[in-house]
Amino acid sequence: MSEKNFNVTHIPINKTISGPQSTYLPERVLEELIERSAHRVIIKRCTCRDERKCDNHSIELGCIQLGAGTEEIDPRIAHHVSKKQAIKHMHRCVEDGLVPMVGRVKVDNLIWGVKDRGRLLAVCFCCSCCCTVLNSGKYLPEEVARRIVRLKGLELTTDHQTCTLCKTCVDSCFMNALSIENGRIVRDDKKCKGCGLCVSLCPEKAISASIDSVDDAVEELQGRIRQRIDYESDFQTNEEQGMTSNKTFWILLMTGSIGLWALSVFGGQILFPESPLKAWGLFLALIVIHVSELPGTFKLGRELGLSPQRMLIKTMLYGFTWWVPLKKGIFDR
Secondary structure, three states, X not given: OOOOOEEEEEOOOOOXXXXXXXXXXXXXXXXXXXXXXXXXXXXXXXXXXXXXXXXXXXXOOOXXXXXXXXXXXXXXXXXXXXXXXXXXXXXXXXXXXXXXXEEEEOHHHHHHOOOOOOOOEEEEEEOOOOOHHHHHHHHOOHHXXXXXXXXXXXXXXXXXXXXXXXXXXXXXXXXXXXXXXXXXXXXXXXXXXXXXXXXXXXXXXXXXXXXXXXHHHHHHHHHHHHHHOOOOOOOOOHHHHOHHHOHHHHHHHHHHHHHHHHHXXXXXXXXXXXOHHHHOHHHHHHHHHHHHHHHHHHHHHHHHOOOHHHHHHHHHHHOHHHHHHHHOOOXXX
């Protein structure tokens, strides 16, 4: 939970934020992040909603993870998607009333099995009923709470003439930033994180949001992200990425696998012309090894929608050299 490892910002989901330019903030901020990302995935199930058995929002509205590190996320738990697909998912989540939260959350590296190279950016879609942060923010120590950073220039104000003091906003504020004093709603701006839940939930529409400059807010957010995460760059070198995450490495291994089959057929005949058992020993060993890989391959293939015939042929030809990079997201289907 250090500042380096945890630094997030909520994006209000109101259709328009008043200011010099009216704008739809999730679209303005999140589309730009997605468009700039080197790679991206959609987690198949939201862990918070899944654990709490959410009745208000679909468990399938999972977070988006951005950056080259997402190439390592197992396709069994995440969809590896295009920018267009990620943007479509983002709009679906926001239209469902979920609040986007963007930032560096290092625990995601552990959860999703990604080596920490500073290449993983989280875009969560939070509901007040299940989200870990939205349910625990008011209990966080000050040094941790300040790492939930309000979007620059965002202001929330209450129209006290319209407000009926129903306390909806007070009860929904995850930072306890709102209270009723002397017959009116009072906001503690030091605690308020600008999530916009109070604006969205107020039955009288008495709370409004405004922003000085959307461009300045986006620039500040981008700068803060880039201090902690490089989600825009591809892996450049084998030293940085590791040989086993390089597509060329696996293609060479697949070629070598075919070569091994050829060696098992012809090499044995040359080396042991008078001993058929020895001559075909390597060939039979390869068959046994590849057959033993079939159960795991079929399980992965079913999850990715591959035909059994394709899985059988490729596994017998290439063995692990084709399904391991497929599982790691290095090869597509």
